[in-house]
Amino acid sequence: MNDLKYLKELSKQYPNISAASAEIINLQAILNLPKGTEHFVSDLHGEYEKFSHILRNGSGAIRGKIDDQFGNILSMKEKKNLASVIYYPEQKMDLMEEDLTEEELDSWYRTTLIRLILMAKLAASKYTRSKVRKAMPPVFAYIMEELITEHGMLDKDEYFDQIIETILKTGQVRELIAALGHLIQRLTIDHLHVIGDIYDRGPGAHRIMDCLMDYHSLDIQWGNHDILWMGAAAGHGACIANVVRISARYNNLDTLENGYGINLIPLARFALDCYKDDQCELFRVSGDVQEEDVRELDLNKKMHKAIAVIQFKLEGQLIKRRPDFGMDDRLLLDKIDYDKGTICIQGTEYPLKDALFPTIDPKNPYQLTKEEEYVMEHLVTSFKYCAHLQEHVRFLFSKGSMYLTYNDMVLYHGCVPLNADGSFRQVKVNGKKYAGKALYDVLEHHVRQGYFEQENSSKRKYGQDIMWYIWSNENSPVYGKDKMATFERYFVDDADLKKETKDYYYHLIEEEAVLYQILEEFDADGTKGHVVNGHMPVAVKDGESPIKCKGKLFIIDGGFSKAYQKKTGIAGYTLVSNSYGIKLVAHEPFKSRDVVIREETDIHSDTVLSKKVTRRKRVGDTDNGRRIKESIKDLGCLVTAYRKGEISERI
Ligand SMILES: O=P(O)(O)OC[C@H]1O[C@](O)(COP(=O)(O)O)[C@@H](O)[C@@H]1O
Numbered sequence: 105m106n107d108l109k110y111l112k113e114l115s116k117q118y119p120n121i122s123a124a125s126a127e128i129i130n131l132q133a134i135l136n137l138p139k140g141t142e143h144f145v146s147d148l149h150g151e152y153e154k155f156s157h158i159l160r161n162g163s164g165a166i167r168g169k170i171d172d173q174f175g176n177i178l179s180m181k182e183k184k185n186l187a188s189v190i191y192y193p194e195q196k197m198d199l200m201e202e203d204l205t206e207e208e209l210d211s212w213y214r215t216t217l218i219r220l221i222l223m224a225k226l227a228a229s230k231y232t233r234s235k236v237r238k239a240m241p242p243v244f245a246y247i248m249e250e251l252i253t254e255h256g257m258l259d260k261d262e263y264f265d266q267i268i269e270t271i272l273k274t275g276q277v278r279e280l281i282a283a284l285g286h287l288i289q290r291l292t293i294d295h296l297h298v299i300g301d302i303y304d305r306g307p308g309a310h311r312i313m314d315c316l317m318d319y320h321s322l323d324i325q326w327g328n329h330d331i332l333w334m335g336a337a338a339g340h341g342a343c344i345a346n347v348v349r350i351s352a353r354y355n356n357l358d359t360l361e362n363g364y365g366i367n368l369i370p371l372a373r374f375a376l377d378c379y380k381d382d383q384c385e386l387f388r389v390s391g392d393v394q395e396e397d398v399r400e401l402d403l404n405k406k407m408h409k410a411i412a413v414i415q416f417k418l419e420g421q422l423i424k425r426r427p428d429f430g431m432d433d434r435l436l437l438d439k440i441d442y443d444k445g446t447i448c449i450q451g452t453e454y455p456l457k458d459a460l461f462p463t464i465d466p467k468n469p470y471q472l473t474k475e476e477e478y479v480m481e482h483l484v485t486s487f488k489y490c491a492h493l494q495e496h497v498r499f500l501f502s503k504g505s506m507y508l509t510y511n512d513m514v515l516y517h518g519c520v521p522l523n524a525d526g527s528f529r530q531v532k533v534n535g536k537k538y539a540g541k542a543l544y545d546v547l548e549h550h551v552r553q554g555y556f557e558q559e560n561s562s563k564r565k566y567g568q569d570i571m572w573y574i575w576s577n578e579n580s581p582v583y584g585k586d587k588m589a590t591f592e593r594y595f596v597d598d599a600d601l602k603k604e605t606k607d608y609y610y611h612l613i614e615e616e617a618v619l620y621q622i623l624e625e626f627d628a629d630g631t632k633g634h635v636v637n638g639h640m641p642v643a644v645k646d647g648e649s650p651i652k653c654k655g656k657l658f659i660i661d662g663g664f665s666k667a668y669q670k671k672t673g674i675a676g677y678t679l680v681s682n683s684y685g686i687k688l689v690a691h692e693p694f695k696s697r698d699v700v701i702r703e704e705t706d707i708h709s710d711t712v713l714s715k716k717v718t719r720r721k722r723v724g725d726t727d728n729g730r731r732i733k734e735s736i737k738d739l740g741c742l743v744t745a746y747r748k749g750e751i752s753e754r755i
């Protein structure tokens with residue numbers, strides 16, 4: 105579009121000099137506001153309650169704001185009470201109503217309301233009025249704005265008190281307190297980055313997705329587990345088998361059924377029949393489970409083994425039809441001596457811990473039996489036609505990508521595959537070689553085709569196989585290990601065989617030159633930029649640090665996943681970037697939402713690192729600021745065009 109054509113388009117929105125000038129003034133004002141707070145989380149792994157808590161408390165930021173606002177004016181007890189109202193307003197009010205007399209309650213409501221107004225005023229001070237208004241529920245927007253702006257103005261005190269009285273009298277106080285709590289939460293985090301692995305292990309991934317779909321501003325970088333689910337939603341057998349196997353392993357089959365309505369009856373029937381006399385001991389649930397219902401767990405083990413065997417078969421078929429994936433070393437079922445119960449890997453024979461494979465034909469080990477095929481047909485249909493899952497996966501596609509560069513931060517879940525010397529590793533995809541950012545781009549292209557291309561088209565099929573490749577291939581930037589040793593981890597008692605070796609990336613990220621190279625490759629500033637990734641649990645208790653290369657890179661997988669807390673020793677990291685700098689916050693285990701609300705114990709969060717900037721960052725210093733400056737320039741050109749008569753003004 106040439107300039108004049110573009111300006112004419114723009115003139116539809118700003119039809120005269122005053123409209124365009126007013127917008128220039130607005131935008132200029134926004135440029136000078138402090139930059140909004142960004143939060144970075146990763147590896148949520150289905151831990152809904154904990155994730156939701158961290159969103160509610162802004163990784164400790166709300167406690168900080170309470171201190172800023174009330175300093176020594178309030179006691180610790182009062183501050184804790186206020187914090188829990190902000191995090192869980194409805195539930196906390198229920199409890200207060202139970203615990204207090206009518207008179208006490210009235211006074212509690214009154215003081216809480218005023219404290220919340222002060223907090224909302226503080227939280228809103230960084231934003232334009234219009235942005236704050238948009239964050240309010242429409243029914244209360246007017247009154248909330250009055251309260252926030254008028255309180256503290258000397259001549260308006262009476263006016264303010266009158267409003268409060270009326271709110272109390274009309275019985276709207278509960279609703280207003282809840283609305284203020286949510287407003288404060290919302291204004292505390294301006295934008296959320298989810299650096300992958302929302303799914304698997306914990307029971308609440310579908311609830312996290314519901315919560316993200318409601319969230320005001322976010323982006324997602326897909327993790328290997330998310331891509332596995334995206335492949336499953338596209339109807340890919342091997343991805344589905346993995347998803348179901350992991351759900352069984354973590355005792356989450358119920359959530360698969362209840363959360364997404366996936367029909368597991370054909371699998372259950374088949375497993376009970378086929379593995380009737382098999383204890384399936386290797387397929388016990390991972391982690392501590394209360395063995396309350398032994399029968400259920402028994403069924404779980406059988407289903408777990410049944411789907412694991414199906415998975416190995418389907419993966420074998422895939423590896424054979426895609427020799428370009430270079431995964432022949434993962435073909436293991438044909439290395440088993442079914443009579444002896446051993447497996448021969450790279451010339452060495454190992455005994456199998458379980459050699460009962462009633463569905464495997466040694467001559468054709470990768471073929472599904474008729475019954476297994478029937479199970480898979482049902483699962484594929486169930487995944488493909490599950491409306492709730494499809495809605496979530498479409499959301500992952502619309503808000504997500506393989507990587508993102510945002511305000512000089514490069515975000516991706518896993519790594520950038522490197523050679524031993526730190527150079528980008530060339531990887532062949534669909535016959536051509538790619539490295540660095542280009543590798544990410546080509547893989548994302550295929551992932552999208554795997555879901556959106558036409559049914560039965562070769563592009564769709566290849567794209568789906570690529571989703572599985574991204575899940576577990578040694579050259580997948582989202583996986584970043586030499587193999588996924590699932591078979592060995594179940595069946596062979598040999599530490600070396602079970603070992604998954606990390607990409608060179610993880611050994612080279614202390615090198616400044618390597619980080620510089622990555623940042624520049626992904627269009628960030630090599631000197632000022634940062635990389636944030638998740639995926640590798642940081643073993644804090646063994647002295648490992650999430651801060652690499654003097655703070656140029658952060659690995660923020662601290663183990664939201666309960667199953668991994670033994671390894672990491674903490675319960676997750678969040679990174680916070682606000683107008684003052686970057687903070688890395690470590691979280692200690694979260695008991696439960698009920699405990700937090702009743703006992704007012706927040707999860708303890710520690711600031712591990714705080715990188716302060718010399719000058720407070722403003723919107724003008726961000727990517728969004730850059731876009732706003734461009735708009736200001738365009739609007740300036742439009743004003744000139746009006747003045748020169750090149751475009752006529754309209755009233
Ligand atoms: O501990 P689990 O749940 O059995 O999973 C182990 C498997 O998960 C992986 O770590 C991948 O999952 P992550 O992306 O969460 O690391 C594999 O490398 C490994 O084989």
Ligand SMILES: [Mn+2]
Binds near residue numbers: 301327328517
């Ligand atoms: Mn991962």
